[in-house]
Amino acid sequence: MAAATLRSVLRRNSLLPLFETCRLRDLFFFSSSVDPAAAVGVTTSPDPHFTVEYLVNSCGFSPSEAAKFSKPLAHLRSTEKPDAVLNFMRSQGFDGAGIRKVISLKPNYLCVNVEKNFAPKFQFLRDLGLSESDIVDAILKNPAILCLKVHRSFVPKLEMWKSLLGSRELVLKHLKKTGRFFFSNVEKTLHPNLKFLTDECGIPEERVFLVLRSQPQLITNKPKSLRALVARADELGVPRQSRMFLWTLNILQRVSKESFEAKVEFMRRFGWSESEFSSAVRKAPSFIGMSLDTLRRKMEFFIIVVGCTPSFIADKSYLLLFSLQKRVIPRFRVTEMLKSKGLLTGQAKFTYILQLSDTKFLEKFVLPHKENVPELLDILRVEGVCKGK
Known part of the structure; x- marks a missing residue:
């Protein structure tokens, strides 16, 4: 995809401040489905234990959890809407743990009008070809889906990412794993990051897209964080023109500086110098994402059983993969x-x-x-x- 096409895709979708919209909507919640009595400012107080008991008995929360999550539900006067929500979610394949996860992230979901707010979203996801278990997985990883307007928010985002990743199926595949990429702000995050990688780092767009298809989260980092990742890769001596550069960034975003330094020290005990460590990362960056126990077992086997020297392993670090x-x-x-x-x-x-x-x-x-x-x-x-x- 050419640069003009990329930026055209982003500009077409730049008027989608999705998170901002969701946050504002969170403040007022779903105005069409909030208890009418609360909306007109009824001052009578319900039984203070009513909501806590409901969350314990109907959802399976512990008393302490229920007390915490009951605060946004203080206006509830009956169980009609919560019962409808719980029955609907169970009918869609959610188990008790899944329901508790969704409700704990946004207790006000218990107040929505199922037919107006939830049913259309689930039907839309089914129409996309997602199975019941797929939908459950996607929502558990991305509960914000439940607060999106289907045609005003979800569809434009879906089409934008389809343009970037190449197919709707690939977007949905990633959405089932993690939706952090899906909700990123176009103007503040995606556009600056892509521009930085292609224009400032000099990475060909074709290579950027190749990595995005498997790891779209790379361009959803805050621009400042992405620049810090590039600086770390530069310190390791990974050439920006190298095909390993973006893969190194992808690994580094999952390994904190503390964990990275711990691995440097750990491999030093096996005889690696810092230059050998950097060289090993340049050749096979994925090994720094392994646990120390996994690295220990592999190094010990290659050194003690196979008879390799530490320097030999550093030179052929792909062996650790x-x-x-x-x-x-x-x-x-x-x-x-x-x-x-x-x-x-x-x-x-x-x-x-x-x-x-x-x-x-x-x-x-x-x-x-x-x-x-x-x-x-x-x-x-x-x-x-x-x-x-």
Whole structure:
């Protein structure tokens, strides 16, 4: 997609201050569905325990939680609307925990008119092709969907992201995982971030879009935060022209500076210098997103069992990306058995063997020897790598 097209998409959708609208609407809530008695300022006070008891008995909240969430519901005089809301949500596939999550984030949802506010939204999501479980997942991750006007807010946002990601199906796929990207402000966040990446960082738009299709959250960071991520990548020496640059940004946004520094120190104990750490990140940035325990087990296996030096692992840091249980250990056991039978010379390096696809690995190192060394298939079956071969 060309630069003009991108900016045209953003400009067309720039009059959608979605969060601002939702916040204002939150203040006044759904005026059409608020209890009429509250709207005209009725001064009679209901039983102070009424709402708390309802939240405990009907929703399953603890008394302390109910007391906290009951405050926005002080105007309730009957259970008619809350009952309708709860019955509707149960009919749509929400379990008790899911209902409590939605209500805890916005207790006033219990006051809406189901037919006017909720039913049309659920029908719209079904019409998009989402299943019942898909809709539940999307709403639990993005409860703000329930406060959107379908045609005034949701549809324009959907079409804008469709233009950016390439398909409506891809937008919905991400929406089921996390909707943080979906609600970002176009003028204050998306447009400045894309302009920064393409114009100031010099990253080709095609490369930006490639990353966005799998990680749209990258451009939803606050512009200041995105610039800080770029500065961190620059410190690691990742060239902005490199194809790894955006992927490095994507990993860094999920790893705090404290966690990053902890990994630097952790790998130093294995003998890596800071320059080796930076080099390893430039080649395979995903490893810094792993837990320290996972890194420890992988480093110990490669050093103690396989016999690699720490510097060798730093130079080939992609080794840390392979699953220890599903790939590294089974393949190591296979190669060791082949060596013990004199069927594998030193010509085939273990690093090469690890990079082969499962199919290629079987074809080259297992199936040719299955008659003479049937134990090879047993090794892979035990590890869950090979089934029915």
